[in-house]
Amino acid sequence: MSGSPDHLGPDRLDRFARHIVLPEVGGAGQAALAGRHVVLVGIGGIGCPALQYLAGAGIGRMTLIDDDVVEASNLQRQTLFTPADIGRAKAAAAAEWVQRFDPVLEVNAVTVRIGAANAAALIAGADLVLDGCDNFATRLAVSDACVTAGVPLTSAALGRFQGQVANFAGHLPGEACYRCFVGDAFDAEDCDTCAADGVLGAMVGWVGAFAAMHGLRALLAGVATLGDPQWGQLHVFDGLKPSLRTMRIAQDPGCNGCVSGVP
Numbered sequence: 411m412s413g414s415p416d417h418l419g420p421d422r423l424d425r426f427a428r429h430i431v432l433p434e435v436g437g438a439g440q441a442a443l444a445g446r447h448v449v450l451v452g453i454g455g456i457g458c459p460a461l462q463y464l465a466g467a468g469i470g471r472m473t474l475i476d477d478d479v480v481e482a483s484n485l486q487r488q489t490l491f492t493p494a495d496i497g498r499a500k501a502a503a504a505a506e507w508v509q510r511f512d513p514v515l516e517v518n519a520v521t522v523r524i525g526a527a528n529a530a531a532l533i534a535g536a537d538l539v540l541d542g543c544d545n546f547a548t549r550l551a552v553s554d555a556c557v558t559a560g561v562p563l564t565s566a567a568l569g570r571f572q573g574q575v576a577n578f579a580g581h582l583p584g585e586a587c588y589r590c591f592v593g594d595a596f597d598a599e600d601c602d603t604c605a606a607d608g609v610l611g612a613m614v615g616w617v618g619a620f621a622a623m624h625g626l627r628a629l630l631a632g633v634a635t636l637g638d639p640q641w642g643q644l645h646v647f648d649g650l651k652p653s654l655r656t657m658r659i660a661q662d663p664g665c666n667g668c669v670s671g672v673p
């Protein structure tokens with residue numbers, strides 16, 4: 411969480427000039443982003459655009475977690491990958507993209523399935539976790555680990571033409587966590603329905619880019635005026651109307667994630 415404008419050399423000042431000129435970000439905000447570590451869970455339809463905009467924003471260090479390989483049916487919405495990547499690990503292919511895009515950024519590819527057993531180790535040291543994975547069990551395990559470690563969570567999800575993005579800070583008193591939102595019923599359930607239901611590529615792009623912006627809000631909290639993390643505000647996207655509405659998620663007084671401890 412270090413950083414000051416002094417840490418950005420002339421080439422970096424040029425690269426991020428359009429950020430720095432924004433009063434809501436400024437030199438201090440840009441330098442802070444260069445000192446941040448973001449863990450991305452899921453390098454799919456949401457993770458790809460989120461990663462591209464976070465890398466574009468100069469996040470200094472990123473850890474990319476995905477146990478999947480690129481398939482031909484991913485290319486319609488997972489914007490980092492090309493036909494040459496089919497059969498390759500998504501995390502490794504995405505990390506190579508980051509290295510080409512901005513060699514200054516530090517990026518680590520982790521090709522494992524994140525779950526309750528390894529989540530704490532995988533998110534250790536993160537300033538933010540951005541979860542765009544495809545199932546509830548993983549999301550709950552990641553959320554619990556974030557609460558325990560005191561790491562903010564940007565959660566983004568999609569079903570057909572409805573998207574949802576929220577920032578959670580379940581480690582802070584009175585703030586809801588992701589488990590407050592969905593409850594305990596989905597711990598053992600894999601709800602990947604993309605294959606059966608279909609998904610429009612541009613729709614995940616909308617949600618993924620919004621998730622990146624939401625992550626930046628959380629990362630800049632206390633540094634720049636863009637840093638209003640909007641903890642516990644759920645933004646719901648309707649891609650058919652289209653519309654965007656916001657609702658408040660209250661902390662569940664009986665939550666097993668943030669109130670009575672991780673189960």
Ligand SMILES: [Zn+2]
Pocket residue numbers: 580586587588589590591661662665666667668669
């Ligand atoms: Zn909770």
